[in-house]
Amino acid sequence: MSVHTNRSEWVTTxxxxxxxxxxxxxxVLFLAFSVGLLVIGRSNPAAIEHVRSxxxxxxxxxxxxxxxxxxxxxxxxxxxxxxRSLLEENVRLRSxxxxxxxxxxxxxxxxxxxxxxxxxxxxxxxxxxxxxTARVIADTGGAYVRSLVVTAGSxxxxxxxxxxxxxxxxxxxxxxxxDWTSRVLLITDMNSRIPVMVTDTGDHAILTGDNEAQPKxxxxxxxxxxxxxxxVMTSGHGGIFPPNLPVGVVTSLDHGEITxxxxxxxxxxxxxxxxxxxxxxxxxxxMTATVHAESSTRR
Amino acid sequence: MIAGAFQKLGQTSRQFLPALLxxxxxxxxxxxxxxxxxxxxxxxxxxxxxxxxSVHRPDLYRVPVVFLLGMLNDIVxxxxxxxxxxxxxxxHQLLHAQRRFFVGQTFYVLxxxxxxxxxxxxxxxxxxxxxxxxRAVTVVPVVMQYLLTVAIFPLxxxxxxxxxxxxxxxx
Numbered sequence: 001m002s003v004h005t006n007r008s009e010w011v012t013t014x015x016x017x018x019x020x021x022x023x024x025x026x027x028v029l030f031l032a033f034s035v036g037l038l039v040i041g042r043s044n045p046a047a048i049e050h051v052r053s054x055x056x057x058x059x060x061x062x063x064x065x066x067x068x069x070x071x072x073x074x075x076x077x078x079x080x081x082x083x084r085s086l087l088e089e090n091v092r093l094r095s096x097x098x099x100x101x102x103x104x105x106x107x108x109x110x111x112x113x114x115x116x117x118x119x120x121x122x123x124x125x126x127x128x129x130x131x132x133t134a135r136v137i138a139d140t141g142g143a144y145v146r147s148l149v150v151t152a153g154s155x156x157x158x159x160x161x162x163x164x165x166x167x168x169x170x171x172x173x174x175x176x177x178x179d180w181t182s183r184v185l186l187i188t189d190m191n192s193r194i195p196v197m198v199t200d201t202g203d204h205a206i207l208t209g210d211n212e213a214q215p216k217x218x219x220x221x222x223x224x225x226x227x228x229x230x231x232v233m234t235s236g237h238g239g240i241f242p243p244n245l246p247v248g249v250v251t252s253l254d255h256g257e258i259t260x261x262x263x264x265x266x267x268x269x270x271x272x273x274x275x276x277x278x279x280x281x282x283x284x285x286x287m288t289a290t291v292h293a294e295s296s297t298r299r
Numbered sequence: 300m301i302a303g304a305f306q307k308l309g310q311t312s313r314q315f316l317p318a319l320l321x322x323x324x325x326x327x328x329x330x331x332x333x334x335x336x337x338x339x340x341x342x343x344x345x346x347x348x349x350x351x352x353s354v355h356r357p358d359l360y361r362v363p364v365v366f367l368l369g370m371l372n373d374i375v376x377x378x379x380x381x382x383x384x385x386x387x388x389x390x391h392q393l394l395h396a397q398r399r400f401f402v403g404q405t406f407y408v409l410x411x412x413x414x415x416x417x418x419x420x421x422x423x424x425x426x427x428x429x430x431x432x433x434r435a436v437t438v439v440p441v442v443m444q445y446l447l448t449v450a451i452f453p454l455x456x457x458x459x460x461x462x463x464x465x466x467x468x469x470x
Binding site: 023026027029030031033034035036037038040041042048051052055056059062063066067070071074136138139140141143144145147149183190191210211212268269270 | 366370378380
């Protein structure tokens with residue numbers, strides 16, 4: 001009897017230690033796999049990129065479905081808020097509209113003048129920029145990476161390096177393209193470097209993200225005199241982006257650290273426009289693009 | 300007979316619930332929430348799920364599964380592939396070793412334990428990423444994410460407790 005108990009005990013303890021061993025072994029094995037993957041990702045990023053964009057393509061329908069109610073709730077709260085501030089909003093919009101009409105007249109006059117001068121110089125006009133509009137289905141909003149996933153991929157003509165914009169301004173750059181989805185690295189991400197120009201002074205700099213809400217201006221010329229409120233636009237240097245896309249406004253100068261507040265409202269971006277820039281290797285901003293269209297219809 | 304087959308099917312599919320809920324949490328953590336303060340930094344919900352199921356149903360949550368879930372988290376969050384896999388597998392093993400401490404404890408102890416685990420995993424994430432990038436990753440967003448994750452734990456864990464009580468009690 002006692003032999004029997006000992007035996008069954010022995011069996012259970014062996015089984016227990018066997019299970020513990022398997023658990024430990026698989027733990028060490030998969031920890032080693034993880035490290036291996038990290039090393040491969042470092043030495044051969046292209047292979048990982050391929051896998052990653054495939055998986056995101058596969059997840060897109062689910063993410064898209066999950067993000068629908070969020071977008072609906074967002075538009076609902078937005079509507080409630082706009083009802084609440086309807087009166088003041090109306091007053092503000094009226095004055096803004098007056099202002100914009102004046103700007104429109106100025107722009108039209110300038111466009112005409114520009115056309116005449118270009119005619120005099122035999123200047124070859126650049127084609128306008130093309131846009132691909134896409135819905136945002138994911139915002140990693142993480143502590144380590146700032147990126148978005150949008151529902152447009154190589155099928156829609158998206159290519160790596162395209163600039164991503166909202167109506168207000170630049171938000172980032174396409175870094176990975178799947179068939180139906182693409183990944184946009186935001187300008188606030190730690191690995192984002194955008195060649196920019198401060199419009200008041202014409203100083204060139206690099207807009208550098210650091211995972212916080214406001215990117216910084218680096219590599220300004222020694223004698224640069226940047227002031228708070230100065231507008232920052234893409235310079236087009238390096239050929240990554242078209243020039244003259246609005247980026248942000250200088251909001252603080254603190255011990256040589258120049259902070260830029262982006263035009264785009266991060267964290268609530270639902271729609272994005274990807275700018276096809278190789279089509280138009282030159283300086284056309286959305287303003288002039290629409291003016292072109294209008295002046296051609298007048299003819 | 301048919302009822303029996305359905306019951307069998309139900310039982311089998313229940314075994315995938317922990318993994319499926321973790322996938323759901325990972326996906327939900329990248330949605331754009333219509334709330335004023337969420338957005339800049341999102342809580343890492345995937346870690347909550349890994350913690351919860353590693354403590355409560357490790358039998359349905361084996362190391363290979365945790366590893367794959369970690370890879371998914373890396374892909375969705377655009378992290379270097381293998382980073383979350385490393386952290387998730389590490390957390391899983393740590394909880395496996397210390398399981399006696401967590402099982403049957405009050406919710407506050409569970410929450411406190413999560414606070415420690417999340418702190419540790421934030422630190423490991425930060426260190427590995429800084430090593431990979433070759434420079435120190437900005438600390439403030441990491442701290443914010445940690446606090447947000449710990450703050451959202453009761454709600455996120457409550458959902459998992461409900462699911463476990465409803466579907467996984469007898470298994």
